[in-house]
Amino acid sequence: MNPIDDQLNRLFHAARKTDAAEAPVPYGLETRALAAWRESRQTSGLWDMAILARGLVVAIVIMGASMWPALHKTATTDPLSEYLQASDTTLASYETP
Amino acid sequence: MTDAEVAECLARGREGDEKAILELFHYMYPHISKLVHANLPGKESPEDLVQKVCIKVMSHLDQFSGKVPFLHWVSRIAVNTCLNQIRHEKRRPEIRLADLSEEEAGVVEHLATMPGELDASEKMAASELVEKLLNGLKPADRLLMKLMYLDGRHIQEIASLTGWSQTLIKVRAFRARAHLRKQYVLLMKENP
DSSP: OOHHHHHHHHHHHHHOOOOOOOOOOOTTHHHHHHHHHHHHHHHHHHHHHHHHHHHHHHHHHHHHHHHHHHHHHHHHHOHHHHHHHHHHHHHHHHHOO | OOHHHHHHHHHHHHTTOHHHHHHHHHHHHHHHHHHHHHHOOSSSOHHHHHHHHHHHHHHTGGGOOSSSOHHHHHHHHHHHHHHHHHHHSOOOSOOOGGGSOHHHHHHHHHHHHOOSOOOGGGHHHHHHHHHHHHHTSOHHHHHHHIIIIISOOOHHHHHHHHOOOHHHHHHHHHHHHHHHHHHHHHHHHHOO
C-alpha cells in the first residue's frame, strides 16, 4: 500500500469515535418535539380548510363567468321581450291624441 | 421497535394519541443523536443539531408514507440536515503546518516515522487533525468521508442514508481521498 494511504488510514482509525454512552433526552426537548408535532397537525388541518375555501370561491367565480354571457344574451335578445316591448310602443302611440 | 409497531404508533398518533408519538420519539432519539454526533459539522454544537433534526422529524411525521423503514427515513432527514449545515460553514482551501497544534504536528510526525496504531493519548489530536483535513473538502465529500472512514459505513448503507447512487459515492470517495492525500503530502513536505 502507498505509505501516504497507509498513514491516512491509521489517522482515520485513530480518529474514529467510540460509541458514546447513550445520552438522555435533553430537558425540554420532548415537550418541544411534541409541540412541533401538534403544530404540524393543526397547520395541515388549517391548510386543508384554506384549500377548500379557495376552491369554493374559484368554483363560484367560474360558474358566474360561464353563466354571465347566457344571461346577458337572454336579457337583450329574448324574442318574447322584444315582442312585448314593440307592442307597448305601438299601444302607447295609438293612445296618444 | 418493528416497522409494524411504528405503523401502529403512527396510526394511534393520527387519532390524537400523544403517548404513541412520544414512544416513537424515544425510539428514534438515540439513532438521531448517534448519526448527528458522527457527522456533525465543525462549528455547530451537536446538541443543537440533534434538537433541530428531532423537531424537523416530528413536524413531518404525518408525511411518512411507510414505503421505507422508519429509521431510514429519519436517518435521511438527519444526514441531509447535517449536510445543509456543513454547506453553511465556510470551507478553508488548504491546511498548513502552522495551522496545527503541537499535538497535531506530533501525530503527523508519529505517523510518518513509526508504524502501527497511534497511542490512546494521541487520539484526540488525531481526531482534530482529521477534522481540519476534512474542512478542506466539499460539504458532500466531507460528509461521505465521515460516514465511510469515521463511522465505518458501507457504500450500500451510505446510499440509503443519502439517496446518492453507489457510482456517485465511489466517484466522490475517490475524489475526496485524492484531495486528502494531496493535503497530507503538503503537510509532510512542510514537516522537517
